[in-house]
Amino acid sequence: MKLSVFDLLRNICKDIDKTHRSNVCALTVTEVEELQNIFALLLLGSFVGLPSPPSFLAVELLPYMQKELEILSKRAQNANDMFAEMFGALGVG
Amino acid sequence: MKILFFTGKGGVGKSTLAAAYAWQLSQKYRVLIVSLDPAHNLGDIFGVEVRGERRFSQTLLLKEVDLKKLSKAYLKREIRVLSDTYKYLQILNLDTYFTVLKYSPGIEEYAMLTSIEESIKTENSFDYIVFDTPPTGLTLRFLALPQITVTWLDRLTQIRKKIIEKCYTIQNIKGPQSAGETILSYDEKDDGILQKLYSLKSNYQSLNRILQGNDCSIVLVFNPDLLSLKESLRLIKGLKELKLPLRLLLHNKISPESGETMARVEKEISNVTSVPLERVSFLSDFQTNKDSVLYHIKEDLTNIIHQG
Numbered sequence: 001m002k003l004s005v006f007d008l009l010r011n012i013c014k015d016i017d018k019t020h021r022s023n024v025c026a027l028t029v030t031e032v033e034e035l036q037n038i039f040a041l042l043l044l045g046s047f048v049g050l051p052s053p054p055s056f057l058a059v060e061l062l063p064y065m066q067k068e069l070e071i072l073s074k075r076a077q078n079a080n081d082m083f084a085e086m087f088g089a090l091g092v093g
Numbered sequence: 094m095k096i097l098f099f100t101g102k103g104g105v106g107k108s109t110l111a112a113a114y115a116w117q118l119s120q121k122y123r124v125l126i127v128s129l130d131p132a133h134n135l136g137d138i139f140g141v142e143v144r145g146e147r148r149f150s151q152t153l154l155l156k157e158v159d160l161k162k163l164s165k166a167y168l169k170r171e172i173r174v175l176s177d178t179y180k181y182l183q184i185l186n187l188d189t190y191f192t193v194l195k196y197s198p199g200i201e202e203y204a205m206l207t208s209i210e211e212s213i214k215t216e217n218s219f220d221y222i223v224f225d226t227p228p229t230g231l232t233l234r235f236l237a238l239p240q241i242t243v244t245w246l247d248r249l250t251q252i253r254k255k256i257i258e259k260c261y262t263i264q265n266i267k268g269p270q271s272a273g274e275t276i277l278s279y280d281e282k283d284d285g286i287l288q289k290l291y292s293l294k295s296n297y298q299s300l301n302r303i304l305q306g307n308d309c310s311i312v313l314v315f316n317p318d319l320l321s322l323k324e325s326l327r328l329i330k331g332l333k334e335l336k337l338p339l340r341l342l343l344h345n346k347i348s349p350e351s352g353e354t355m356a357r358v359e360k361e362i363s364n365v366t367s368v369p370l371e372r373v374s375f376l377s378d379f380q381t382n383k384d385s386v387l388y389h390i391k392e393d394l395t396n397i398i399h400q401g
Binding site: 018021022024025028029031032035036038039042043053054055056057059060061064065068 | 255
Protein backbone atom coordinates (compact mmCIF):
# COMPACT_ATOMS: atom_id res chain seq x y z
CA MET A 1 0.00 0.00 0.00
CA LYS A 2 1.37 3.35 -1.02
CA LEU A 3 1.49 5.95 1.76
CA SER A 4 0.63 9.57 1.14
CA VAL A 5 3.14 12.24 2.14
CA PHE A 6 0.79 13.21 4.92
CA ASP A 7 0.67 9.63 6.28
CA LEU A 8 4.43 9.36 5.99
CA LEU A 9 4.92 12.57 7.98
CA ARG A 10 2.45 11.38 10.55
CA ASN A 11 4.29 8.05 10.98
CA ILE A 12 7.62 9.84 11.33
CA CYS A 13 6.16 12.11 14.01
CA LYS A 14 4.69 9.08 15.79
CA ASP A 15 8.05 7.28 15.77
CA ILE A 16 9.89 10.37 17.01
CA ASP A 17 7.29 10.69 19.79
CA LYS A 18 7.71 7.04 20.70
CA THR A 19 11.50 7.27 20.76
CA HIS A 20 11.38 10.33 22.99
CA ARG A 21 8.90 8.69 25.33
CA SER A 22 11.14 5.59 25.55
CA ASN A 23 14.18 7.75 26.27
CA VAL A 24 12.33 9.67 28.96
CA CYS A 25 11.36 6.54 30.87
CA ALA A 26 14.56 4.52 30.25
CA LEU A 27 15.89 5.38 33.68
CA THR A 28 12.58 4.50 35.35
CA VAL A 29 12.61 1.15 33.53
CA THR A 30 16.10 0.47 34.90
CA GLU A 31 14.90 1.54 38.33
CA VAL A 32 11.94 -0.88 38.15
CA GLU A 33 14.24 -3.70 37.11
CA GLU A 34 16.56 -2.93 40.02
CA LEU A 35 13.62 -2.86 42.42
CA GLN A 36 12.43 -6.21 41.09
CA ASN A 37 15.97 -7.50 41.52
CA ILE A 38 16.07 -6.25 45.12
CA PHE A 39 12.66 -7.79 45.78
CA ALA A 40 13.79 -11.19 44.51
CA LEU A 41 17.11 -10.91 46.34
CA LEU A 42 15.40 -10.07 49.64
CA LEU A 43 12.95 -12.89 49.26
CA LEU A 44 15.42 -15.52 48.12
CA GLY A 45 18.45 -14.16 49.96
CA SER A 46 18.87 -17.26 52.10
CA PHE A 47 20.00 -19.15 49.01
CA VAL A 48 23.03 -16.87 48.69
CA GLY A 49 23.68 -16.43 52.40
CA LEU A 50 21.73 -13.24 53.07
CA PRO A 51 19.36 -12.89 56.02
CA SER A 52 15.94 -13.55 54.62
CA PRO A 53 12.29 -13.76 55.58
CA PRO A 54 10.91 -17.08 56.80
CA SER A 55 11.64 -19.46 53.95
CA PHE A 56 8.00 -20.51 53.58
CA LEU A 57 7.26 -16.96 52.45
CA ALA A 58 9.64 -17.46 49.53
CA VAL A 59 7.96 -20.78 48.76
CA GLU A 60 4.51 -19.17 48.83
CA LEU A 61 5.53 -16.36 46.45
CA LEU A 62 7.80 -18.35 44.17
CA PRO A 63 5.04 -19.34 41.71
CA TYR A 64 4.48 -15.65 40.89
CA MET A 65 8.13 -14.70 40.62
CA GLN A 66 9.02 -15.73 37.08
CA LYS A 67 9.91 -12.24 35.85
CA GLU A 68 11.81 -11.36 39.06
CA LEU A 69 13.86 -14.53 38.80
CA GLU A 70 14.76 -13.76 35.19
CA ILE A 71 15.94 -10.29 36.21
CA LEU A 72 17.86 -11.71 39.17
CA SER A 73 19.63 -14.16 36.92
CA LYS A 74 20.37 -11.45 34.31
CA ARG A 75 21.77 -9.16 37.04
CA ALA A 76 23.92 -11.99 38.37
CA GLN A 77 25.37 -12.54 34.88
CA ASN A 78 26.12 -8.85 34.37
CA ALA A 79 27.36 -8.27 37.89
CA ASN A 80 31.00 -8.06 36.81
CA ASP A 81 30.26 -5.01 34.64
CA MET A 82 27.61 -3.09 36.51
CA PHE A 83 29.28 0.28 35.84
CA ALA A 84 28.90 -0.20 32.10
CA GLU A 85 25.28 -1.09 32.61
CA MET A 86 24.61 1.94 34.81
CA PHE A 87 26.45 4.28 32.41
CA GLY A 88 24.43 2.82 29.58
CA ALA A 89 21.19 3.43 31.42
CA LEU A 90 22.21 6.99 32.33
CA GLY A 91 23.38 7.72 28.78
CA VAL A 92 26.95 8.60 29.85
CA GLY A 93 29.70 8.43 27.26
CA MET B 94 -13.79 -21.13 71.99
CA LYS B 95 -10.86 -20.79 74.42
CA ILE B 96 -7.31 -21.68 73.47
CA LEU B 97 -4.59 -22.72 75.90
CA PHE B 98 -0.89 -23.30 75.35
CA PHE B 99 1.10 -25.20 77.97
CA THR B 100 4.74 -24.11 77.73
CA GLY B 101 7.96 -24.52 79.68
CA LYS B 102 11.34 -26.21 79.75
CA GLY B 103 11.57 -29.82 78.60
CA GLY B 104 10.69 -32.32 81.32
CA VAL B 105 8.87 -29.97 83.69
CA GLY B 106 5.57 -31.78 83.21
CA LYS B 107 3.84 -29.72 80.53
CA SER B 108 2.27 -32.70 78.82
CA THR B 109 1.07 -34.29 82.05
CA LEU B 110 -0.47 -31.08 83.33
CA ALA B 111 -1.98 -30.25 79.94
CA ALA B 112 -3.50 -33.75 79.87
CA ALA B 113 -4.75 -33.48 83.46
CA TYR B 114 -6.21 -30.08 82.75
CA ALA B 115 -7.86 -31.21 79.51
CA TRP B 116 -9.35 -34.23 81.27
CA GLN B 117 -10.74 -32.06 84.06
CA LEU B 118 -12.19 -29.60 81.58
CA SER B 119 -13.79 -32.43 79.59
CA GLN B 120 -16.01 -33.20 82.60
CA LYS B 121 -17.89 -29.99 81.83
CA TYR B 122 -16.92 -28.96 78.29
CA ARG B 123 -16.03 -30.33 74.87
CA VAL B 124 -12.23 -30.37 74.72
CA LEU B 125 -9.61 -31.00 72.07
CA ILE B 126 -6.05 -31.59 73.23
CA VAL B 127 -3.33 -31.27 70.58
CA SER B 128 0.23 -32.42 71.13
CA LEU B 129 2.72 -30.37 69.09
CA ASP B 130 5.75 -31.86 70.79
CA PRO B 131 7.66 -34.07 68.30
CA ALA B 132 8.25 -36.48 71.24
CA HIS B 133 4.55 -37.26 71.61
CA ASN B 134 3.47 -38.80 74.86
CA LEU B 135 -0.20 -37.90 74.99
CA GLY B 136 -1.11 -41.50 74.22
CA ASP B 137 1.19 -42.75 77.01
CA ILE B 138 -0.40 -40.40 79.52
CA PHE B 139 -3.95 -41.45 78.63
CA GLY B 140 -2.89 -45.08 78.22
CA VAL B 141 -4.13 -45.36 74.64
CA GLU B 142 -2.60 -45.39 71.17
CA VAL B 143 -3.43 -42.09 69.49
CA ARG B 144 -1.94 -42.44 65.96
CA GLY B 145 -2.99 -39.02 64.74
CA GLU B 146 -6.39 -38.66 66.34
CA ARG B 147 -8.43 -40.56 68.91
CA ARG B 148 -11.60 -39.93 70.86
CA PHE B 149 -10.89 -40.62 74.53
CA SER B 150 -14.38 -39.85 75.76
CA GLN B 151 -17.56 -38.22 74.45
CA THR B 152 -16.14 -34.81 75.29
CA LEU B 153 -12.39 -35.32 74.91
CA LEU B 154 -10.55 -35.71 71.61
CA LEU B 155 -6.80 -36.41 71.54
CA LYS B 156 -4.67 -35.32 68.60
CA GLU B 157 -0.95 -35.79 67.92
CA VAL B 158 0.48 -33.62 65.16
CA ASP B 159 3.08 -35.28 62.95
CA LEU B 160 5.25 -32.33 61.97
CA LYS B 161 7.33 -34.23 59.42
CA LYS B 162 4.19 -35.38 57.65
CA LEU B 163 2.75 -31.88 57.75
CA SER B 164 5.94 -30.31 56.35
CA LYS B 165 6.02 -32.90 53.58
CA ALA B 166 2.37 -32.33 52.67
CA TYR B 167 2.90 -28.56 52.63
CA LEU B 168 5.99 -28.78 50.43
CA LYS B 169 4.32 -31.25 48.10
CA ARG B 170 1.42 -28.84 47.62
CA GLU B 171 3.73 -25.90 46.96
CA ILE B 172 5.99 -27.89 44.64
CA ARG B 173 2.94 -28.87 42.59
CA VAL B 174 2.01 -25.21 42.14
CA LEU B 175 5.63 -24.42 41.27
CA SER B 176 5.89 -27.22 38.77
CA ASP B 177 2.72 -26.04 37.05
CA THR B 178 4.09 -22.52 36.79
CA TYR B 179 7.59 -23.47 35.73
CA LYS B 180 6.76 -26.46 33.53
CA TYR B 181 9.34 -25.51 30.92
CA LEU B 182 12.09 -25.49 33.54
CA GLN B 183 11.61 -29.12 34.47
CA ILE B 184 14.25 -29.98 31.92
CA LEU B 185 16.83 -28.32 34.21
CA ASN B 186 16.23 -30.76 37.09
CA LEU B 187 14.18 -28.28 39.04
CA ASP B 188 12.80 -31.12 41.12
CA THR B 189 16.20 -31.67 42.74
CA TYR B 190 16.25 -28.01 43.69
CA PHE B 191 12.85 -28.21 45.31
CA THR B 192 13.64 -31.29 47.37
CA VAL B 193 16.37 -29.20 49.02
CA LEU B 194 13.59 -27.02 50.47
CA LYS B 195 12.67 -29.67 52.98
CA TYR B 196 15.95 -28.98 54.82
CA SER B 197 15.20 -25.31 54.87
CA PRO B 198 15.02 -23.82 58.38
CA GLY B 199 11.62 -22.61 59.38
CA ILE B 200 9.52 -25.11 57.47
CA GLU B 201 8.77 -27.15 60.62
CA GLU B 202 7.78 -24.08 62.60
CA TYR B 203 5.58 -23.05 59.72
CA ALA B 204 4.00 -26.50 59.59
CA MET B 205 3.37 -26.22 63.33
CA LEU B 206 1.84 -22.79 62.96
CA THR B 207 -0.33 -24.02 60.08
CA SER B 208 -1.48 -26.90 62.25
CA ILE B 209 -2.42 -24.53 65.11
CA GLU B 210 -4.19 -22.23 62.67
CA GLU B 211 -6.07 -25.14 61.14
CA SER B 212 -7.14 -26.43 64.57
CA ILE B 213 -8.31 -22.98 65.66
CA LYS B 214 -10.21 -22.26 62.45
CA THR B 215 -11.73 -25.66 61.72
CA GLU B 216 -12.39 -27.29 65.09
CA ASN B 217 -15.39 -25.13 65.93
CA SER B 218 -17.27 -27.85 67.74
CA PHE B 219 -15.04 -27.58 70.84
CA ASP B 220 -15.27 -25.24 73.81
CA TYR B 221 -11.57 -25.57 74.57
CA ILE B 222 -8.44 -26.38 72.60
CA VAL B 223 -5.43 -27.27 74.75
CA PHE B 224 -2.03 -27.28 73.02
CA ASP B 225 0.85 -29.18 74.55
CA THR B 226 3.87 -27.42 73.04
CA PRO B 227 7.48 -28.51 72.45
CA PRO B 228 10.22 -27.08 74.72
CA THR B 229 10.70 -23.31 75.07
CA GLY B 230 12.99 -22.50 72.12
CA LEU B 231 10.78 -23.95 69.42
CA THR B 232 7.59 -22.68 71.08
CA LEU B 233 8.85 -19.11 71.17
CA ARG B 234 9.98 -19.39 67.56
CA PHE B 235 6.62 -20.49 66.23
CA LEU B 236 4.67 -18.09 68.44
CA ALA B 237 6.83 -15.26 67.10
CA LEU B 238 6.39 -16.38 63.51
CA PRO B 239 3.13 -14.51 62.70
CA GLN B 240 4.60 -11.21 63.91
CA ILE B 241 7.95 -11.66 62.16
CA THR B 242 6.14 -12.66 58.99
CA VAL B 243 3.84 -9.62 59.10
CA THR B 244 6.90 -7.34 59.47
CA TRP B 245 8.53 -8.95 56.42
CA LEU B 246 5.28 -8.82 54.48
CA ASP B 247 4.99 -5.09 55.22
CA ARG B 248 8.47 -4.40 53.90
CA LEU B 249 7.98 -6.56 50.81
CA THR B 250 4.59 -4.93 50.15
CA GLN B 251 6.25 -1.50 50.27
CA ILE B 252 8.79 -2.51 47.61
CA ARG B 253 6.10 -4.12 45.51
CA LYS B 254 3.92 -1.01 45.64
CA LYS B 255 6.89 1.11 44.60
CA ILE B 256 7.44 -1.21 41.60
CA ILE B 257 3.80 -0.92 40.56
CA GLU B 258 3.85 2.84 41.03
CA LYS B 259 6.85 3.11 38.70
CA CYS B 260 5.29 0.74 36.18
CA TYR B 261 2.23 3.00 36.18
CA THR B 262 4.46 6.01 35.44
CA ILE B 263 6.18 4.14 32.59
CA GLN B 264 2.84 3.09 31.17
CA ASN B 265 1.57 6.66 31.34
CA ILE B 266 4.61 8.06 29.53
CA LYS B 267 4.78 5.35 26.90
CA GLY B 268 1.07 5.38 26.19
CA PRO B 269 -0.83 2.47 24.60
CA GLN B 270 1.42 -0.51 23.86
CA SER B 271 1.76 -1.88 20.36
CA ALA B 272 1.55 -5.60 19.68
CA GLY B 273 4.56 -7.62 20.85
CA GLU B 274 5.57 -5.26 23.63
CA THR B 275 5.53 -6.46 27.25
CA ILE B 276 2.64 -4.97 29.13
CA LEU B 277 3.69 -4.12 32.67
CA SER B 278 1.20 -4.80 35.42
CA TYR B 279 0.62 -1.37 36.90
CA ASP B 280 -2.66 -2.04 38.66
CA GLU B 281 -2.52 -3.59 42.15
CA LYS B 282 -5.30 -5.96 41.17
CA ASP B 283 -3.27 -7.37 38.26
CA ASP B 284 -0.17 -8.06 40.33
CA GLY B 285 -0.21 -11.66 41.55
CA ILE B 286 2.63 -11.08 44.02
CA LEU B 287 0.96 -8.10 45.70
CA GLN B 288 -2.36 -9.93 45.92
CA LYS B 289 -0.61 -12.91 47.51
CA LEU B 290 1.21 -10.59 49.93
CA TYR B 291 -2.10 -9.01 50.94
CA SER B 292 -3.79 -12.36 51.47
CA LEU B 293 -0.83 -13.70 53.52
CA LYS B 294 -0.79 -10.54 55.61
CA SER B 295 -4.49 -10.67 56.41
CA ASN B 296 -4.12 -14.34 57.31
CA TYR B 297 -1.23 -13.76 59.73
CA GLN B 298 -2.79 -10.67 61.23
CA SER B 299 -5.95 -12.61 62.03
CA LEU B 300 -3.89 -15.43 63.57
CA ASN B 301 -1.93 -12.89 65.57
CA ARG B 302 -5.14 -11.28 66.82
CA ILE B 303 -6.34 -14.70 67.97
CA LEU B 304 -3.03 -15.45 69.74
CA GLN B 305 -2.99 -12.06 71.47
CA GLY B 306 -6.73 -12.04 72.18
CA ASN B 307 -8.77 -12.62 75.33
CA ASP B 308 -9.67 -16.18 74.40
CA CYS B 309 -6.06 -17.29 74.25
CA SER B 310 -4.03 -18.14 77.35
CA ILE B 311 -0.51 -19.29 77.87
CA VAL B 312 0.27 -21.42 80.90
CA LEU B 313 3.88 -21.58 82.00
CA VAL B 314 4.96 -24.73 83.80
CA PHE B 315 8.18 -24.83 85.82
CA ASN B 316 9.86 -26.83 88.57
CA PRO B 317 11.61 -25.88 91.76
CA ASP B 318 15.07 -25.89 90.17
CA LEU B 319 17.34 -23.15 88.89
CA LEU B 320 17.63 -24.35 85.30
CA SER B 321 13.88 -24.34 84.97
CA LEU B 322 13.81 -20.87 86.57
CA LYS B 323 16.28 -19.39 84.08
CA GLU B 324 14.40 -20.78 81.11
CA SER B 325 11.06 -19.62 82.53
CA LEU B 326 12.42 -16.09 82.95
CA ARG B 327 13.53 -16.14 79.31
CA LEU B 328 10.12 -17.38 78.24
CA ILE B 329 8.29 -14.70 80.26
CA LYS B 330 10.50 -12.04 78.66
CA GLY B 331 9.91 -13.49 75.19
CA LEU B 332 6.16 -13.63 75.68
CA LYS B 333 6.12 -10.03 76.90
CA GLU B 334 8.02 -8.90 73.82
CA LEU B 335 5.55 -10.72 71.60
CA LYS B 336 2.61 -9.33 73.62
CA LEU B 337 1.26 -12.83 74.13
CA PRO B 338 -1.07 -13.42 77.08
CA LEU B 339 0.65 -15.35 79.87
CA ARG B 340 -2.22 -16.04 82.29
CA LEU B 341 -1.10 -18.73 84.69
CA LEU B 342 2.08 -20.06 86.27
CA LEU B 343 2.16 -23.66 87.44
CA HIS B 344 4.88 -24.56 89.90
CA ASN B 345 5.02 -28.29 89.35
CA LYS B 346 6.67 -31.20 91.18
CA ILE B 347 7.02 -29.40 94.47
CA SER B 348 7.68 -31.44 97.58
CA PRO B 349 8.59 -30.71 101.23
CA GLU B 350 12.28 -31.05 100.22
CA SER B 351 12.12 -28.24 97.62
CA GLY B 352 11.53 -25.55 100.32
CA GLU B 353 14.35 -23.02 99.85
CA THR B 354 14.74 -23.40 96.06
CA MET B 355 10.97 -23.22 95.66
CA ALA B 356 10.85 -19.90 97.52
CA ARG B 357 13.74 -18.51 95.47
CA VAL B 358 12.20 -19.60 92.15
CA GLU B 359 8.82 -18.08 93.05
CA LYS B 360 10.41 -14.85 94.29
CA GLU B 361 12.45 -14.34 91.10
CA ILE B 362 9.45 -15.09 88.90
CA SER B 363 7.15 -12.78 90.89
CA ASN B 364 9.74 -10.02 90.30
CA VAL B 365 9.09 -10.13 86.54
CA THR B 366 5.38 -10.98 86.38
CA SER B 367 2.24 -10.63 88.46
CA VAL B 368 0.41 -13.52 86.81
CA PRO B 369 -1.37 -15.86 89.33
CA LEU B 370 0.68 -18.83 90.48
CA GLU B 371 -0.52 -22.29 91.45
CA ARG B 372 1.51 -25.01 93.12
CA VAL B 373 1.14 -28.59 91.98
CA SER B 374 2.53 -31.40 94.10
CA PHE B 375 2.51 -35.17 94.16
CA LEU B 376 -0.06 -36.66 96.46
CA SER B 377 1.66 -38.48 99.27
CA ASP B 378 -0.73 -41.45 98.98
CA PHE B 379 -0.23 -41.74 95.20
CA GLN B 380 1.47 -45.12 95.38
CA THR B 381 -1.05 -46.72 97.69
CA ASN B 382 -4.38 -45.34 96.69
CA LYS B 383 -5.26 -46.54 93.20
CA ASP B 384 -8.35 -44.34 92.91
CA SER B 385 -6.52 -41.10 93.60
CA VAL B 386 -5.64 -38.69 90.81
CA LEU B 387 -2.03 -38.39 89.77
CA TYR B 388 -1.65 -34.74 90.62
CA HIS B 389 -3.20 -32.51 93.16
CA ILE B 390 -4.52 -29.96 90.72
CA LYS B 391 -7.21 -27.41 91.42
CA GLU B 392 -10.61 -28.07 89.86
CA ASP B 393 -11.19 -24.39 89.24
CA LEU B 394 -8.05 -23.77 87.18
CA THR B 395 -10.29 -22.54 84.36
CA ASN B 396 -11.63 -19.74 86.54
CA ILE B 397 -8.13 -18.57 87.43
CA ILE B 398 -7.15 -18.44 83.78
CA HIS B 399 -10.29 -16.86 82.42
CA GLN B 400 -11.31 -14.48 85.16
CA GLY B 401 -9.55 -11.59 83.34
